[in-house]
Amino acid sequence: MRSRNRLIFSVCLALLSGTCLSAPSLAQKGDVAALSAKINELGRAGKYTEAVALAQAQVESLEKRFGPAHRDVGAALNNLAQAYGDQGRDSEAEPLFKRSIAILEKTVGPDSPEVAAALNNLAALYQRQQRFADAEPLFKRALAVREKALGSGHPDLGQSLNNLATHYEKLGRHGDSEPLFKRALAIYEKAAGPEHPAVATLLNNLGQVGKVQGRYAEAEPLIRRSLVIREKVLGREHPDVARSLNNLADLYERQGRYAEALPLYQRAATIREEALGANHPDSGISLNNLASLLQTLGRTTDALPLTEKTLANGRAQLRVALPVLLAAQQQQLLPAGQALDDALNAVQRGTQSSAASAVNKLAVRLAAGTDRLAQLVRRDQDLADEAEKLDKAIVAAVSKDRARRDVAAEQRSRDRLAAISIERANLQKTFAGEFPDYAALSNPLPLKAAEMQALLSDNEAMVQFAVTEKASYVFAMTRERVEWRSIPLGADALSQKIAAFRRGLDIGKASDASGKSGLFDLALAHELYGTLLAPVDALIKDKPSLLVVASGALTALPFHLLVTEKPAAAIPDKFDGYRDAAWLLKRQAVSVLPSAASLKALRVFAARSEQSTKPMTGFGDPIFNPAVKPGDGNRPTRTAARSLATGAYTDFWQGAGVDRARLSDALAQLPDTADELNAIAKNLGVAAADIHLGEDASETTLKRTPLADYGIVYFATHGLVAGDVKGLAEPSLVLSIPKQPSEFDDGLLTASEVAQLKLNADWVVLSACNTIAGDKPGAEALSGLARSFFYAGARALLVSHWAVNSEAATRLSISTFDRLKGDPKIGRAEALRQAMLAYLNDASSPRNAYPAFWAPFALIGEGAAH
Incomplete structure (x- = not known):
């Protein structure tokens, strides 16, 4: 079976055609309904340029006639967004869908079929972008609204069933998808007849379910029937015909029937390029599939020009480009240097992580210095992050049923987004006019070898x-x-x-x-x-x-x-036996980079920043139960690991406050972290006032501290990783829990709060558990807290791969800083390596040789001395 990437991009599960809304209130006054139908018809025929032009004219005419918030304007905006989406112009389509939904909810009500259609279309856009968490609640709400408003046999209900099933299938949830596809097929066959294009779509999708599960004998007649219907009803050159051709070819390829697959891929690629243009995402899919099969057949000479075309237009898939380029180099079809640089280009464009993006933002900000440009850059980046959070909040809101909506809060979010858009547009004008070199720095090209x-x-x-x-x-x-x-x-x-x-x-x-x-x-x-x-x-x-x-x-x-x-x-x-293993660490110091480009960001741009004026500030030994004070006889003296006991995070909260007793039971106190911080502070000559312990290790203290003054910012506490703890929306560091939690200080420093800090740190130490992990199951690692600290201004992070033994964390941290102080020229990565080896080679206890104790930390970012 192919991987999920293959399923999404090559198998091409099909959504039913996006819905164009007809603006019924004006049908009798002008032919708005007919115009909307015409736009929909052009889209179904693959005449996307004509559809866009007609939809743009429709919006302009209705806005001029009725103003920007009229019901029919909402319907027309949906039509235009759908037309943009058909052309692969999702960045232009998304805000129009959202504006359409907002207008329609006000004018026809949140439970109307028109709103359901627009929700469905926005969800389809998110699905194309693999934003599955955003898409699913929208699909579900659209389905619920349609079933309630239209009944169980209406074709629009079939559309929603298909689209939710498609969503499940792309997530590999075959058991959830197949019954929904079958129910949708029955609705359409009864309501529209056995040769309707929607029936072809459902047949195609059911064939996909069987295909990816290896049920080829069941899948082939379904996909073939889908192809026959589409060719008959839509014409042989329609883009949906290319979809069926592509899927049938994929089925043949999986069975090793290459001679049958090849002409189908070729025909699909030709149809899509002629109908959609070479730069359309679907054209890229076909070119990649064709190149991949040609490479499988050993025809690198034929595969290479197709791959070069996808590299040029940014549609290259790594699964195709890398084997083709490597073979082209080996067969001397390309100069070795060009093949290498093309491969690195594809890798950098295809694997850019959010942590790498955060490093680049840090570099841009620091390269701007401390003058007006730096302030403007930080402002623009903060506005972009705020807009992203507001956008997600609005999407989450419109996914809810009517009784759970806060209409006033949603409107405030929309108003704020509009204001952000205006402010960012003005900032871009300022950058262009006053700082022309900024654009090149803020949008770096991939690095060559x-x-x-x-x-x-x-x-x-x-x-x-x-x-x-x-x-x-x-x-x-x-x-x-x-x-x-x-x-x-x-x-x-x-x-x-x-x-x-x-x-x-x-x-x-x-x-x-x-x-x-x-x-x-x-x-x-x-x-x-x-x-x-x-x-x-x-x-x-x-x-x-x-x-x-x-x-x-x-x-x-x-x-x-x-x-x-x-x-x-x-x-x-025996544990002692682990000491003799040929660990890579014995040979080399290891640093982890979020991306290759981040090396340039950290060494060329970030290195230019002004030196911090103070060596370190630290936060540790926080109080999780305010009734227990430092030095209290009831206070524990040592804990085994900085990890969270099992239990739902939501269980610790009551309304807006914290159930301190339950949270205290789950979070072990960490008194030894005070020893850790005090020992390091003594070594580095840190003033006592810069080490915050007990109740002083709080969010309030942290947020009021001028963190940009410190070269090292150190956290010795529990780390909570979203996804590991049920109900936790984002990764957090636990600080002292106040008696009266508030939005400003609830005891948890979340990733989003970290991003708002202002740092100028050579490194941030997260002496906690699991801080390297991603912020949800399956998420990229080095995200979450790491990403936020890079964004806030850290140039290197010391993070942990697993739940850390507290005594070991203390010892390793002290040893690392002690070695770095003794010889600053060795750099952070080598200091950490020596500290780990010293722990490993300490024969006073057999367990010292076991890697879970001596090797939890990793250095992310710049590990060298400078």
């Missing part, structure tokens, strides 16, 4: 990974040379191996040596080394510093725990 090499020092090597469906790729470089190789493991296989790798890093299972069940598997660590790094080891092994740019599941892999030589045993008889 030579540019990356120039950023490396003589003692550094960098590896960058790209993970695709069937295979992955590693790019390795030093200042002198570059190599890239394929890795015979795709996304699913890597995910499984990394999950197995991490199962051996559970502190609880490592508390004694009574059994081997669940302990760290050295053989697997060596196998992953052989897969990921051994192909390029000759290039990188002699460099003392290794920079890693990971993607996909690899962001959850602690690379320093790879084992470079075959171990004597997969699981040693």
Whole structure:
């Protein structure tokens, strides 16, 4: 079975045609209804340019006649948005759909079929963009409204059933999707007849469900019937015909029937390019599918020009581009340097993470200095973040039923969004007029190999990974040379191996040596080394510093725990046996970069910032139960790990306040973090007033502290990761819980609050649990808290991969800073490496050799001295 990416982009599950609204209130006064029908008809015929022109004229005419908030203007805006969406112009379509929904909700009511249609269309746009969490509640609300208003046999209900089923199918939820598709098919066959285009869509989609589950004998006649209907009713050159051709070809390809698949892919590509244009997303899908099959057939010469076309228009898929380019290089169809740079271009465009984006924003801001430009840049970025949050809030609101809506609050959000739009437009004019160099910096192009090499020092090597469906790729470089190789493991296989790798890093299972069940598997660590790094080891092994740019599941892999030589045993008889393993950390200091471009951002731009005036501020040993004071006899002296007890996060809250007793029961106090912070402060000569412990380790104190004055900002506390804790909307650090929680201070420093801080920190230390993790299950790692701290102004982060043993965290942190103080030239990554090795080599306790204790931390960002 293909991966989800393949399902989304190549299989092309089809939404039923988006709904154009007809503005019935004006049908008798002018032919508005007929005009809307004409726009819809043009869209179904694939005449998208004509549809857009007619829809634009309709909006302009109605706004002039009735003003911007009339019911019929809302309907016309939906029509125009749908026409834009058909052309792949989603950025223009989205705000029009939202404006349409707002107008229609006011004029015809939130439970009207017209609103359901517009909700459905906006959800379809989100689905195309893989914004599934945004799409699902909109699809569900549209379905509920239509079923209530129209009845169980209405065709529009069939449309909503199909679209929700399509959503489920793209998430791999076949059991949820198939019955909805069948119900929708029955509605359409009865209401519209067996040869209606909607019937073809449902047949196609049911065929898809069978196909991705390997039920080819069931799937083929369904897709074939869909193709026959579309060719007969829509014409042989219609874009929907290309959809059926593409899907039938994919079915044949899965069965190895390449000779049958090839002409279908070719015909689909021709239809789409002629009907939609070469830059349309659907045209890109067909070009990628055709190139992929040609490469499978060994026809690199034919696949290469198709891949170059997708690279030029930004439609290249890594699963296609990388194998084609690598083969083209090996067969000397392209110069090696061009193939490499094209591949790096595709990787950088295809794997840009939010953490990498945050680093770039930091670089832009710092490069602007501390003058007026810096202030304007920060203002523009803050406005953009605020707009994103407001937009999500509005989408969440319109997904709710009427009884749960706060109309006044929604209107305030819309008003604020309008004001933000005006302010940002004025800022862009200021940038263009006064700071023309800003645009080039704020929208950087992907780096070429030579540019990356120039950023490396003589003692550094960098590896960058790209993970695709069937295979992955590693790019390795030093200042002198570059190599890239394929890795015979795709996304699913890597995910499984990394999950197995991490199962051996559970502190609880490592508390004694009574059994081997669940302990760290050295053989697997060596196998992953052989897969990921051994192909390029000759290039990188002699460099003392290794920079890693990971993607996909690899962001959850602690690379320093790879084992470079075959171990004597997969699981040693005693913990002491782990000490002798050939850990990668023994050979090299490891730093993790959110992206290759972030190296330039951190070394060229961020490095220019002014030095902070004070060495460090720290927050630790917070009070989770205000009734227990520091020094109280009831206060614990030591805890095992900085982790949260099981239980729903929402259980700790009562209305707007905190149930302190329940939260206190779940959160173990961390008195040893006071020792950790005080020891580090003493080493660095930090004033006592800059270390905030107990009740003073609060959000109130933090938000009132001039954090930009400090080179290090240190948190020693619990970290709560969204997704690990039910009901937690975003990752947070736990600070002291006040007696009267408020919006300003509720004891949890969330990622969104972190982003609003103003830092100028060489590094931020998150001596907590799981701070490297993503902010929801399946999310990219290095996001959440890490992303927010980069955005706020951190140039490096010390974060943890798993629940940290508290005593170990204290010891490792103190040791790292002590070594860095003794020799600042060694850099952060080497200081951390030495601290870990010292812990590993301490024979006073057998468990010191076990990696769950000595290796939880990773350095993200700039690890070198400067």
